[in-house]
Amino acid sequence: MSEWFEIGSEIRVTDPASRGLQYGDGLFETIAIRNGKPRLWRYHVERLTRGCERLGLVAPLATLERELESVLARCELDTAYCIAKIIVYAADTDRGYGREMPSRANVSIGLFPSTPADRQDYRNGVSTMLCETRLATGSPVAGLKSLNRVEQVLARSECLQAGVFEGFTRDADDRLICGTISNMFIVRDSRVCTPSLLRCGVAGTMRQLVINLMDRDGEEVEVRDLDENDLASADEVFITNSQLGALPVRRCGDYTWSVGDGTRHVMALLADYGIEECRS
C-alpha cells in the first residue's frame, strides 16, 4: 500500500520516456516521519541540494518542506510513524543522455507505512553478512543518493536470500563501504570509525548526525578507508539509518561482537537528540 501525489504544475506522473526511468537521472531521499513531522529534514535537504548541484538539476527545494507538510496533512496514512520518499528527476528534454546543465527537475513524493525494528535488535544487535556484490569505485555521484541503485538491489537481494538483517558491501578494491540500507561504524579501543565514502556508497543522514553529535562533544569519528581486517579486529560494530537510528551488530558471517559501551554511548546521544528508536 502506498500513496503518491503530484505537486504543482511541474510535477507529473512518470511515463516510460522519463529521464528518471531511462537513465536514473535524478536523486531521492527516504525520510522518517515521526508525529506528523519529517525528521532530520535539514540533513536530507542538504544532501539533495548537493545532489542537484552535482547532477545539474533545478528542483523546487525551497518549497519542498511545505509541500511535504501539505501531503502529510491530507494523506490517509497514519503519519505518527511512516516514511516519506521524495524523488527528484530531470524533466524531459530531447532524447539521448545529454541535456542542458542545469535543467529543470520533477518531484514526486510517496508515503509508506513503516514499522520500527524489534526492541530485541536494539538490545542484542542484528545479524549481518558480507555481500558478494561489489560497489564500483570512483563514482561521480559517490556519497549521494542518486536513482542509480542497481548495486544496492543486487546486494540487498543477497541479504533477503540469506535471511539476515543487513549486508555490508565492499568496493571493487575490497574496501568496506556501507550496508545496503545503512552506514556502518566500527569501535576499536574506544575509537569510532566509519568508512570514507569519497569513491562510492551513500552518506546517510543518520551517519552525519552521529558524526556531528560526537564532534559537538569533542569526540571525533574517524572517517577513513576500512577493510575486512578492521571488521575482524573491531570491538563493536553498529549501523545507522534514517528510519532506525543506530543499531548494534552482533554478527557478520563468522565475526561476532557484543553490544558495548561505544555503541550504547552513540545510541544515548541519538536518544537525547530525539531519535526515539534509540531510547533504552
Place this chain on the structure above:
Amino acid sequence: MSEWFEIGSEIRVTDPASRGLQYGDGLFETIAIRNGKPRLWRYHVERLTRGCERLGLVAPLATLERELESVLARCELDTAYCIAKIIVYAADTDRGYGREMPSRANVSIGLFPSTPADRQDYRNGVSTMLCETRLATGSPVAGLKSLNRVEQVLARSECLQAGVFEGFTRDADDRLICGTISNMFIVRDSRVCTPSLLRCGVAGTMRQLVINLMDRDGEEVEVRDLDENDLASADEVFITNSQLGALPVRRCGDYTWSVGDGTRHVMALLADYGIEECRS
C-alpha cells in the same frame, strides 16, 4: 515526438513507485530500425539476455521480436529509418532495494525518428573530446546496458556543451573505456584495438559485430586496457554505434588523425554486412 506502446498484460505505464524509476532496476536496448526491420536483433537480444541473467529478471524475450514487429506495423512513424528503444525493468514488488531473484520484468517499447550522421562525417571523421566525468570501475553491470546511466548523462552533457560529436570517457584509474554513445577503436601499426569493458562501460552491438567480422577474416581485434598514451600514439581512431555503424574520428582535444586504411577497411566490412551508413 515519440510513441509508446503497452504490450501484453504484464506491461503497464510506469508510475513513480516503479523499481525502474526508483532504482534503475532494469536494462535497455536502442535498436536501429531499417526498412521496417530491427538491425542486429540477435546481438541486442544476446546482451539483454545476459543483462537479465545478471540482474535476476525474467522478461518475455522469446516473444519480443514479434511484439516489436507488431508495434512497427501499427505505429505512425516512418519505419524505413528510425530507432526502437526497449526498456526492461523489474515489476513492482515490496518497497525497498531487495527483491526475489529472479523476478518478473515489465517491458516498454518506444519508437523515435532518426536521422543519419552527415556523409561528410563518414569521409572526414568527427570531432571528439576527453570527458571530465569518469566511470566508476568494478561495476557489477560492466558491459551491460543497465538503466543506471547517470555517468553517461554527465559525460554526454559535457559533449553538448562543448559542441563536439562525441566524448571519450575514462574510468577512475585513467583507463580509456568508451564514448558516451559509442565504443572506441584505435588503429596502430595496422592493428585494431578496443578497450576492455570488464570493469565498466557498455559493450555495444556494433562493437561486437566489428570484432566478429574481423575475426571471421582472421584479423583479431585486440581487447585490452588502453589509456591516453594509446590515444596519443594511435594512427587512426574510429567509433561504432548501433545507429551509426563505424565513423572515423579526426580529432580528440589536441590529438588529430587522418582517416586511414584500418578504418576504411572496417567500414567496408560493415557495408558488406549491410550496415548502409558505412557504404561509401
